[in-house]
Amino acid sequence: MTERADVVVVGAGAAGLMAAIAARRTDASLRVIALDGARTLGAKILVAGGGRCNVTHHAVDETAFAGSTRPAIRKVLRRFGVEDTVAFFREQGVALKREDTGKLFPTTDRARTVLDALLRAADQAGVEIRHPWRVAGVDRGFVVTARDGARLEAGRVVLATGGRALPKTGSDGAGYELARSLGHGVTRTFPALVPLTLPEGHFLRALSGLSAPATLAVRAGGRRVAEFTGPTLCTHFGLSGPAALDVSRYWTDARHADAGATLVASWLPGTTADALDAALRDPARTPGRVLAERLPERLARALCAEAGGAWAVPGHRLTREARRALVRATVELPLPVTGDRGYTEAEATAGGVPLAELRLETLESRVLPGLYVCGELCDVDGRIGGFNFQWAWSSGFVAGTAAAGAPTREP
Numbered sequence: 001m002t003e004r005a006d007v008v009v010v011g012a013g014a015a016g017l018m019a020a021i022a023a024r025r026t027d028a029s030l031r032v033i034a035l036d037g038a039r040t041l042g043a044k045i046l047v048a049g050g051g052r053c054n055v056t057h058h059a060v061d062e063t064a065f066a067g068s069t070r071p072a073i074r075k076v077l078r079r080f081g082v083e084d085t086v087a088f089f090r091e092q093g094v095a096l097k098r099e100d101t102g103k104l105f106p107t108t109d110r111a112r113t114v115l116d117a118l119l120r121a122a123d124q125a126g127v128e129i130r131h132p133w134r135v136a137g138v139d140r141g142f143v144v145t146a147r148d149g150a151r152l153e154a155g156r157v158v159l160a161t162g163g164r165a166l167p168k169t170g171s172d173g174a175g176y177e178l179a180r181s182l183g184h185g186v187t188r189t190f191p192a193l194v195p196l197t198l199p200e201g202h203f204l205r206a207l208s209g210l211s212a213p214a215t216l217a218v219r220a221g222g223r224r225v226a227e228f229t230g231p232t233l234c235t236h237f238g239l240s241g242p243a244a245l246d247v248s249r250y251w252t253d254a255r256h257a258d259a260g261a262t263l264v265a266s267w268l269p270g271t272t273a274d275a276l277d278a279a280l281r282d283p284a285r286t287p288g289r290v291l292a293e294r295l296p297e298r299l300a301r302a303l304c305a306e307a308g309g310a311w312a313v314p315g316h317r318l319t320r321e322a323r324r325a326l327v328r329a330t331v332e333l334p335l336p337v338t339g340d341r342g343y344t345e346a347e348a349t350a351g352g353v354p355l356a357e358l359r360l361e362t363l364e365s366r367v368l369p370g371l372y373v374c375g376e377l378c379d380v381d382g383r384i385g386g387f388n389f390q391w392a393w394s395s396g397f398v399a400g401t402a403a404a405g406a407p408t409r410e411p
């Protein structure tokens with residue numbers, strides 16, 4: 001006879017574990033099984049935040065996310081907010097501390113603490129976790145089939161298979177096929193929070209290792225589509241660091257829609273072109289001095305060289321063209337991005353199951369009642385800073401709670 005569970009959660013990452021815990025906490029009489037294809041559970045949690053796991057952010061709202069509509073995202077976030085996340089981990093003995101950036105990390109600075117807390121909470125709640133149990137198919141009667149032919153019958157199914165980022169952790173996009181096979185649409189997926197590449201020989205690549213604050217703005221159709229200010233890291237292939245990662249999905253998306261979309265950098269966030277132009281006119285100073293006062297010298301020299309090399313020319317002797325070139329390189333530098341580093345270096349996936357296909361109070365499928373979708377599999381991706389985990393906790397909680405409360409479907 002095929003084994004049966006009331007709720008089967010497919011994927012035991014951040015969202016799936018939260019969903020399974022929430023389901024059992026809602027109704028401890030239910031049999032809740034979380035399946036994961038990975039040999040090592042929570043591999044992504046362990047590498048997150050540079051091994052420290054940035055669990056959430058002190059101020060999370062829908063403006064930090066893209067994909068589905070903001071009101072829809074807000075509705076889910078409100079059901080399980082930052083305070084709930086903090087309380088959840090506190091109950092498991094994990095205190096979170098807030099850093100200057102607003103990011104919340106465990107006080108241990110170890111992601112392992114976070115994963116252990118989740119596994120402990122799952123165990124205490126009575127969740128059965130099976131792994132490696134790779135789901136190959138779910139039929140519309142909720143018979144869940146493994147690659148090796150094993151079967152499970154489920155009353156309700158929660159899909160929490162994540163996206164495609166860092167596929168070696170087990171999140172390889174298989175969940176999109178599962179969602180499609182059950183009747184869902186999946187919006188175009190592409191890497192988010194991913195380093196961007198510049199052409200070989202680009203002068204910024206020669207500055208590999210240098211980090212400086214910058215504003216990176218995507219322009220398309222004559223307007224600014226998105227802009228992020230923050231540390232920007234020059235690498236041997238292009239750009240990384242928070243601002244580049246944050247802007248990446250907007251650049252890719254804009255470029256998909258409009259081949260003329262551009263990415264422009266200002267290395268002096270907050271300084272206008274006119275203000276810099278005025279500073280460069282100062283007869284008592286050279287561009288070298290003006291720029292080196294405001295920027296790391298290596299970057300100042302590189303920008304100056306890029307603009308024609310007027311490093312030591314006194315301000316009053318600078319030609320208008322030379323000043324213009326300096327201003328452009330410094331605060332309006334067009335970046336000829338060639339692409340990104342792909343899913344192996346991305347921290348998230350843009351695109352997925354649109355929230356419009358789910359009931360927002362429950363994250364139950366509008367297409368197939370009894371099916372729930374949460375986490376990165378949804379068409380929701382957040383900024384750097386703990387927002388993606390917060391989405392996983394919030395949406396996992398909503399889906400798991402609802403799945404436990406919903407009437408059971410007979411397979």
Ligand SMILES: Cc1cc2nc3c(=O)[nH]c(=O)nc-3n(C[C@H](O)[C@H](O)[C@H](O)COP(=O)(O)OP(=O)(O)OC[C@H]3O[C@@H](n4cnc5c(N)ncnc54)[C@H](O)[C@@H]3O)c2cc1C
Nearest residue numbers: 011013014015037048049054135162170375376386388389
């Ligand atoms: C390097 C890196 C660092 C990150 N750092 C942070 C951070 O500090 N803060 C933050 O907020 N976000 C961070 N993120 C993003 C965050 O990790 C994800 O958004 C979050 O883990 C998504 O949770 P999820 O449960 O939806 O998916 P996942 O965590 O990807 O979990 C999905 C699970 O489903 C399993 N699975 C997939 N397909 C199947 C199948 N067919 N059968 C069975 N199981 C399956 C996978 O094995 C996996 O365990 C980081 C991501 C990366 C890659």
